[in-house]
Amino acid sequence: MGTILIIGAGGVSGVVVHKCAQHPEVFERIVLASRTLSKCDAIAAQLVTPIETAQVDADNVPTLVALIRRVQPALVLNVALPYQDLHIMDACLETGVPYLDTANYEPPDTAKFEYRWQWDYHERFREAGLMALLGSGFDPGVTSVFCTYIQKHYLDQIHTIDIIDCNAGDHGYPFATNFNPEINIREVTARGRYWEQGEWRETDPLSVARPFDVPEGIGSLNIYLMYHEELESLARHIPHLKRARFWMSFGESYLKHLEVLQNVGMTRIDAVEFNGQKIIPLQFLKALLPDPASLGPRTVGKTCIGCQISGLKDGAEKTVYIYNICDHQACYREVQSQAISYTTGVPAMIGAKLMMSGLWQGDGVFNVEQLDPDPFMAELNRCGLPWQVIEQAVVDLDS
Numbered sequence: 001m002g003t004i005l006i007i008g009a010g011g012v013s014g015v016v017v018h019k020c021a022q023h024p025e026v027f028e029r030i031v032l033a034s035r036t037l038s039k040c041d042a043i044a045a046q047l048v049t050p051i052e053t054a055q056v057d058a059d060n061v062p063t064l065v066a067l068i069r070r071v072q073p074a075l076v077l078n079v080a081l082p083y084q085d086l087h088i089m090d091a092c093l094e095t096g097v098p099y100l101d102t103a104n105y106e107p108p109d110t111a112k113f114e115y116r117w118q119w120d121y122h123e124r125f126r127e128a129g130l131m132a133l134l135g136s137g138f139d140p141g142v143t144s145v146f147c148t149y150i151q152k153h154y155l156d157q158i159h160t161i162d163i164i165d166c167n168a169g170d171h172g173y174p175f176a177t178n179f180n181p182e183i184n185i186r187e188v189t190a191r192g193r194y195w196e197q198g199e200w201r202e203t204d205p206l207s208v209a210r211p212f213d214v215p216e217g218i219g220s221l222n223i224y225l226m227y228h229e230e231l232e233s234l235a236r237h238i239p240h241l242k243r244a245r246f247w248m249s250f251g252e253s254y255l256k257h258l259e260v261l262q263n264v265g266m267t268r269i270d271a272v273e274f275n276g277q278k279i280i281p282l283q284f285l286k287a288l289l290p291d292p293a294s295l296g297p298r299t300v301g302k303t304c305i306g307c308q309i310s311g312l313k314d315g316a317e318k319t320v321y322i323y324n325i326c327d328h329q330a331c332y333r334e335v336q337s338q339a340i341s342y343t344t345g346v347p348a349m350i351g352a353k354l355m356m357s358g359l360w361q362g363d364g365v366f367n368v369e370q371l372d373p374d375p376f377m378a379e380l381n382r383c384g385l386p387w388q389v390i391e392q393a394v395v396d397l398d399s
């Protein structure tokens with residue numbers, strides 16, 4: 001209960017703010033701060049309940065500390081970019097305030113994400129008696145909670161996890177990304193990686209694909225093996241795990257554009273000289289692409305994100321599939337946003353709600369799968385992301 005300070009005012013933030021405002025019994029006061037004040041004010045203007053806004057550069061720790069001291073929040077919720085994670089964690093430690101985010105730290109000059117940098121904060125948070133919750137979005141976030149829920153209620157041991165992230169939505173543009181273009185393209189163009197028998201195996205980017213019939217008649221999509229950050233934390237936290245993979249659907253148009261952009265060097269993240277100025281091609285590309293926060297009114301169709309999980313139940317092999325389907329237009333009607341931001345923003349609000357109401361507690365740095373899945377799963381059903389379980393395999397990904 002109390003004040004929440006939300007940092008970042010992009011697509012995901014818009015949903016977090018709307019959803020927090022729907023729970024005034026927990027989020028008694030909402031303060032939204034970001035680099036561009038007008039973006040905070042634009043989100044605030046969408047709400048019936050008044051919220052406070054502020055300008056902050058989250059890469060400047062002293063400024064952030066001053067803001068946190070002024071606002072006195074019960075929690076800082078970070079939905080800026082992964083580059084800010086460590087700075088915001090530093091400011092939380094200095095001011096004694098718990099922390100939550102949805103994406104793990106990435107150094108701006110290397111397309112590499114690892115939990116190591118944030119896990120290294122564990123002792124400092126533990127000694128300060130503070131909780132930091134990492135990856136409370138959909139993937140990472142809900143997908144990891146799905147795994148621990150299945151472990152708790154459907155299987156005695158988990159042996160394999162296949163996370164399958166499908167977006168059958170259409171925004172009508174030949175090429176656009178559904179969340180921050182820079183982060184999205186860095187992730188998608190990375191080498192594929194999955195965890196098997198205690199080690200990481202690599203594949204060329206987007207070189208392994210399978211057809212997937214999305215449940216509830218959504219259609220058949222091609223899904224591609226990729227690396228995703230929750231594989232690292234699941235490999236560490238799920239006992240008996242033998243293999244963990246992540247698959248994401250991409251349409252023909254997205255892949256064709258991405259290939260051309262890569263071939264001409266537009267996805268590079270090193271600085272190049274242009275007219276006497278240094279520019280980073282991927283950041284320039286971001287400036288040209290549609291803002292993900294603007295896709296809401298024009299995106300139709302549904303997302304389906306779930307996990308196919310196999311293991312042992314009462315000594316016998318068993319496979320289950322657990323998933324959520326989310327409708328882009330229904331999200332837009334509720335919070336003026338498309339489903340990718342919605343499916344990230346709702347679990348971020350739920351993580352914050354569980355921390356602020358004391359249901360999820362701990363001293364140190366935690367990933368969501370280290371906590372009791374039941375209250376989170378109940379909140380998903382209540383807060384707009386209902387889930388289903390099918391007690392059999394829905395796809396053969398191995399032939």
Ligand code: NDP
Pocket residue numbers: 007008009010011012013033034035036039056057058059079080081082084102103135136137138139140141178179180181183292293340343344
């Ligand atoms: P956007 O680019 O739409 O928004 C990012 C916001 O952060 C912008 O308002 C930006 O400010 C602000 N920001 C950037 N740098 C700073 C800074 N130094 N100080 C203060 N504010 C800053 O991104 P999204 O909303 O799409 O994504 C937000 C986060 O959610 C990302 O970390 C992304 O990786 C994560 N995510 C997680 C998912 C999951 O399922 N776990 C799925 C999708 C996204 P400005 O407006 O001035 O640029």
